[in-house]
Structure formats: structure tokens, C-alpha cells
Amino acid sequence: MSRHTPLYEVHQSLGATLVDFAGWLMPLRYGSESAEHTTVRTAAGLFDLSHMGEVFVTGPEAGAALDYALVGEPGALQPGRARYTMICAPDGGVLDDLIVYRLAAEEFLVVPNAANADRVAGELIKRAAPYQAEVTDRSGEYALVAVQGPRAQELLATLTDADLPGLGYYTGLPGVVAGVQALIARTGYTGEDGFELFVANADAVPVWNALTEAGARPVGLSARDTLRLEAGMPLYGNELTADRTPFDAGLGRVVKFDKKGDFVGKTALAARQSPPERLVGLVARGRRVPRHGYAVVDEAGTVVGEVTSGAPSPSLGKPIAMAYVAAAVPENGGLAVDIRGTREPVDVVDLPFYRRKK
Incomplete structure (x- = not known):
């Protein structure tokens, strides 16, 4: 049975099309997908992301534990800063991509994808065991808007006195929003400026x-997917899987080989820095859409x-796709x-497809 977010009844009242996503009943759309997409590109869209996980890592060696558990270096973050990173298996395969927030000197918040939240929490508990650090999965306590x-x-x-102009990209601070306590983070998954509120x-x-x-204006998962695709952002289960490394996805920069000490997957990742395939952007010349799994x-x-x-x-007016192709392909x-037996020509382009004007 699908789980409900705290906003489930709100979505029902708005007439949202609700679908199961990673074990949660989530709004796919409220009306027109293209209109919701355009709202985010031109004004402000509102998302329910309460299915995401919230795992806290605390203690005097919390930073060192995360440096060992993840491919990045959260221990080098200053309080109030955040970083995109990944947790990999010993063979280098990606178990999930994450955002880590350093809330205080001895407190970190790890945000995994909904489908992987339990696995990530379990791995962090296991990997942090040798350290003076405690891992607590508090996903059931938080909503994310x-x-x-x-x-x-x-x-x-209009709803907070927090210093929003002074809040840089990938930073977060506690504040009051609409009269309630929140962690205000300048992060997102759309290619636009925005905030995520815990x-x-x-x-x-x-x-x-x-x-x-x-x-x-409320926006569903369908438009969220086209927004992140235009922005060239990977989706776990599509561009990122346990069979792929960060280097496959062109995200080798998140792997910090020069950090102090060992980390899970280090040896395997060092040997897999030149993958046989690369991730590219495709723009269709016709109107038919390349879909997941097409050759x-x-x-x-x-x-x-x-x-x-x-x-x-919606932004380009053409079908687009991300694909893995052999590294030797020109x-x-x-x-x-x-596409169903017909070869539809495509142009290879650099990612992302869309970049906001700053």
C-alpha cells in the first residue's frame, strides 16, 4: 500500500492525478503538464517532496564518518553549507545520489532519494559504526516543500524575515517561514533558482x-521530470544505477580522491575513471520522442x-533525451x-539542454 505525505489531502482537493512513486502516492500533475513546467521557468512552482529521506549524522566524528561513507568530503563543509555527492558500493556502483547539509559542527543532514532512503540509512549506520557518530533516520518526521x-x-x-538574498546556492539556514520553524535551503532539481523547505x-x-x-502554483512529478531533464540532471534508476559509476555519468568531479583517509569504493573508482560509455544529450530532428530503454x-x-x-x-519545443553511447562514437x-522499428535522426548536444539566465 502506498504511503501518503502530509499534503495528500491537499493534492486530492486540488484534483491532482495521483500515482505510486517509490512507494508513495504522489501528484503526477494538477492540470496541464506543460503549463506547470512553464510556471517554473517563468514564475514560481510549488512541489511536495516529502517522500525524500532525512537522515541525521551527529557526533564528534560525524564528518569523518561521512567522508568514509561517501565519495565526497562532507567533513570539509562549513556549517550552513551543502554539497551534492554520492554513496557508492565497494565496486564503485552508485547506490544513490544525495545532498548533504552541515547544520552544525557535529550535525549533518543527508537527503537521499525516496526509493533509496532505507538502503542509504542502513549503509550509513554500518559504515559509521567504527566512528564516534550516530546515524538516525528521521524521514518520518519531516515534510519537504x-x-x-x-x-x-x-x-x-513575503513569508520570512530570513536573509534570502544572502543565502547562496547550496547553502541552508534555520528560519521561520509562515510562522513555523524551517530549514531553508537554496537547492533544487529544476535548473531554476529556488528553495527547499524542511x-x-x-x-x-x-x-x-x-x-x-x-x-x-502547484507542480507535479511529470513537470519536475521534464525540468530536471532539460537541466541535464540525472535521475536515479535512469542515468544513475548500481551498475554505473559517477564517471559514467560525467560526474567524476564529485569523487574526492585527495581527501584524507580511505572511503568506500575508492580502489574500484580509481580503476574505472575511463568508462566504455559516456552520457550525452540528444535532440530529435522530428516529433517522435526517444524514451527510456530505446536503442x-x-x-x-x-x-x-x-x-x-x-x-x-516545453522550453526547446523539441523532443530531448539523455543516453549512454559508446565512448568511441564520434x-x-x-x-x-x-523508435518502434523506425530510425529517428537525433543530434548530439552538450548537457544541459537548458541554462537559466542569471
Whole structure:
């Protein structure tokens, strides 16, 4: 049976199309997917992300424990800062991509994806055991509401006295939003400016209602997917899997080989820095959409890769996709995607497809 977020009844009242996602009943859309997408690109969209996990790591060696458990170096963060990172298996395969917030000298918040929250918490408990650190999965206590788009700061500023202009990208601070305590983080998964607000479950509905009254418009998972795809952001289960390393996805920069001490997956990752495939962007020349799992072929019809994510792009007005292709394939190699037996020509482009104007 699917779990409900604290905002479930709000989504029902708004007439959202609800679907199971990672064991949670979540809003796919409230109306037009393209309209919701455009709202985030031009104004401010409101997301329920309460299915995400919240795992706290505390203690005098919390930083050292995370440095060992993850491929990044959370222990080097200053309080109030955040970092995108990954947790890998000993063979280098990605178990999840994460955001880690350093809340205080001896307190970190790790935010895993919903589908992987239990696994990540379990791995952190195991990997932190030799350290003076305690891992506590508090995912059931928190709701996560995000406001994203060029008007996000303007609208949120009407509900808080926090110094939003002074809050840099990938930073977070405690504050009061709509009269309730929150962790205000300048992070997101849309390619736009925006904020993610961690609040107690009981405060989710008041914060959501205050943001809608301020002018933010609800956005479902479907538009969230096209937004992150345009921004070239990977999705676990598509671009990232336990069979892939950060280097496969072109994200080798998150692996910090020069940090002090060992970390899980270090030896394997050092040997897998030149993967046989690379992640690329594809733009279709026609109107048919390359979808997840479709084969990428060369001019001779030989399969040279596979689409990991694909959708119509409201911003570009064309179908787009991300795909893994053989490293030896030329940058402009006359590629096509096999869509139900028909070769549909595509152009290879650099990621991301969309970059916001600053």
C-alpha cells in the first residue's frame, strides 16, 4: 500500500492525478503538464517532496564518518553549507545520489532519494559504526516543500524575515517561514533558482497554503521530470544505477580522491575513471520522442547506446533525451534512435539542454 505525505489531502482537493512513486502516492500533475513546467521557468512552482529521506549524522566524528561513507568530503563543509555527492558500493556502483547539509559542527543532514532512503540509512549506520557518530533516520518526521522559479525568492520573502538574498546556492539556514520553524535551503532539481523547505509534518499544510496564497502554483512529478531533464540532471534508476559509476555519468568531479583517509569504493573508482560509455544529450530532428530503454544506433544500424530519459521539451519545443553511447562514437556520428522499428535522426548536444539566465 502506498504511503501518503502530509499534503495528500491537499493534492486530492486540488484534483491532482495521483500515482505510486517509490512507494508513495504522489501528484503526477494538477492540470496541464506543460503549463506547470512553464510556471517554473517563468514564475514560481510549488512541489511536495516529502517522500525524500532525512537522515541525521551527529557526533564528534560525524564528518569523518561521512567522508568514509561517501565519495565526497562532507567533513570539509562549513556549517550552513551543502554539497551534492554520492554513496557508492565497494565496486564503485552508485547506490544513490544525495545532498548533504552541515547544520552544525557535529550535525549533518543527508537527503537521499525516496526509493533509496532505507538502503542509504542502513549503509550509513554500518559504515559509521567504527566512528564516534550516530546515524538516525528521521524521514518520518519531516515534510519537504520546494518553491522553484525566477520569482521564488520574491514570493518566499513575503513569508520570512530570513536573509534570502544572502543565502547562496547550496547553502541552508534555520528560519521561520509562515510562522513555523524551517530549514531553508537554496537547492533544487529544476535548473531554476529556488528553495527547499524542511518542516515538521504538522507544519506542511500551513506552509504550502501560505506559498500558494503568495503566488506559487502547484507542480507535479511529470513537470519536475521534464525540468530536471532539460537541466541535464540525472535521475536515479535512469542515468544513475548500481551498475554505473559517477564517471559514467560525467560526474567524476564529485569523487574526492585527495581527501584524507580511505572511503568506500575508492580502489574500484580509481580503476574505472575511463568508462566504455559516456552520457550525452540528444535532440530529435522530428516529433517522435526517444524514451527510456530505446536503442541508439549509428548510420549502419548498429546499436551503440541506449536512451536513459526522454520527453518533449516545453522550453526547446523539441523532443530531448539523455543516453549512454559508446565512448568511441564520434561527437556528430549520424546517430538515430530506434523508435518502434523506425530510425529517428537525433543530434548530439552538450548537457544541459537548458541554462537559466542569471
